[in-house]
Amino acid sequence: MKRDEYYITKNWLDTAVSKIRYGPDRRRVRKELAAHLEDAADAYMEGGNYSLHEASEIALRNMGDACELADELGRIHKPYLAYFCNFMVILAVLFVLIFGKAEQLDINGKNYAMKNEHANVEMLFDEENRLVYEQNSAVKIGEYDIYVDKAAITDYPNGSRYITIKLNIETDKLSYMKPQFFRYMTVEDEYGNVYRLEEDTSNIGLRFMTNYGDITGKSMIAVYFDAIEKDAVNYMVKYDRAGVSFELPVVLGGK
Amino acid sequence: MFNKKIDKSLLSGSTSMLVLALLRESDKYGYQMITELALKSDNTFELKEGTLYPVLHALEKDGALKSYDKVAPNGKTRKYYSITKQGLELLEEKTEQWNTFAKAVNSTLMVKGTV
Numbered sequence: 166m167k168r169d170e171y172y173i174t175k176n177w178l179d180t181a182v183s184k185i186r187y188g189p190d191r192r193r194v195r196k197e198l199a200a201h202l203e204d205a206a207d208a209y210m211e212g213g214n215y216s217l218h219e220a221s222e223i224a225l226r227n228m229g230d231a232c233e234l235a236d237e238l239g240r241i242h243k244p245y246l247a248y249f250c251n252f253m254v255i256l257a258v259l260f261v262l263i264f265g266k267a268e269q270l271d272i273n274g275k276n277y278a279m280k281n282e283h284a285n286v287e288m289l290f291d292e293e294n295r296l297v298y299e300q301n302s303a304v305k306i307g308e309y310d311i312y313v314d315k316a317a318i319t320d321y322p323n324g325s326r327y328i329t330i331k332l333n334i335e336t337d338k339l340s341y342m343k344p345q346f347f348r349y350m351t352v353e354d355e356y357g358n359v360y361r362l363e364e365d366t367s368n369i370g371l372r373f374m375t376n377y378g379d380i381t382g383k384s385m386i387a388v389y390f391d392a393i394e395k396d397a398v399n400y401m402v403k404y405d406r407a408g409v410s411f412e413l414p415v416v417l418g419g420k
Numbered sequence: 421m422f423n424k425k426i427d428k429s430l431l432s433g434s435t436s437m438l439v440l441a442l443l444r445e446s447d448k449y450g451y452q453m454i455t456e457l458a459l460k461s462d463n464t465f466e467l468k469e470g471t472l473y474p475v476l477h478a479l480e481k482d483g484a485l486k487s488y489d490k491v492a493p494n495g496k497t498r499k500y501y502s503i504t505k506q507g508l509e510l511l512e513e514k515t516e517q518w519n520t521f522a523k524a525v526n527s528t529l530m531v532k533g534t535v
Contacts, residue, residue, distance in 0.1 A: 181470065194473070194477070196499075197450060197473065197499050198470070198473065200449075200450075200451070200496070200498055200499070201450045201451045201454075201469065201473075203496075204451035204494070204498075205451060205469070207494070208455075227468065227469050228468065228469045228470040229468030229469065229470040229471060230468075230470075231470075233470075234470040234471070234473070234474070237471070237474035238473065238474055238477070240474075241474055241477045241478050241481060242477065
């Protein structure tokens, strides 16, 4: 049984934080007060041979009136700043949606619906750092399928590691698209590190710092990133632009 | 019979000063402050424990304190508070005010011949 959810304390805690209107603040304060009650009850149990029930009651009595505390906490934890931050986030999302849609229409007149279908790709590397990979499925973006075409890991003497992943879209070339504002592609590894990718556009399609010499007539999206965790093998490539959105989990095998 | 516990209203205005003074020594979490306060004052400063938190949160909001999570000696994660430079300045100011106030009260009581 969780001590802070013990029936005596639960009501007291709920009341004490009831006037903190911003949820995250309310939860933080509740946790802090619950920790205090837990410490106090432990001390009474150790020092006075009280049962948990009795110790919790004494701890609550010593905390004082929950309603009075609620009034004071409510006065201090004003929600305005938090609401302002939330408002700014909403504004930013609206901005992205509005401009994302406008940009979407610039792509060769094609309409790209947002899809979130995933591909799981297992990649393995041979001794010469050449990729051997196994592809399970494609990522669906609008009417197009995206496949992982190539990937490579390069370790440098200075300790940095570079990974390049190239994704191919099996379709006609995309037209040139002028970036309207920066929205970076990111890669997240299994440790929760998020890496921002540099971005490039060209008249043969969308590219992300591709260093491939074998550019074909096909459009492609490639990603290139560095300074990654050495031990990470699971990556999530995330892309959200021009009405196109996908998340691509990629597993990189050890060399 | 003499009651050692002091009038609550005398304590309420000085709680923030006491908290700042406690945190000047080392970082502490809420329950730890309550126990140390009772210990140091020989149980004279026994306030309702819940009232500590509005004081802590107000001081943090004003920049006098900072908080962070840390594993306490009992093995559980607790929210610790530390005093900032601004907090030290505030403590100095409050101590000065307190000394002036105490001196004035004592002088008045002496004149009346009650102490």
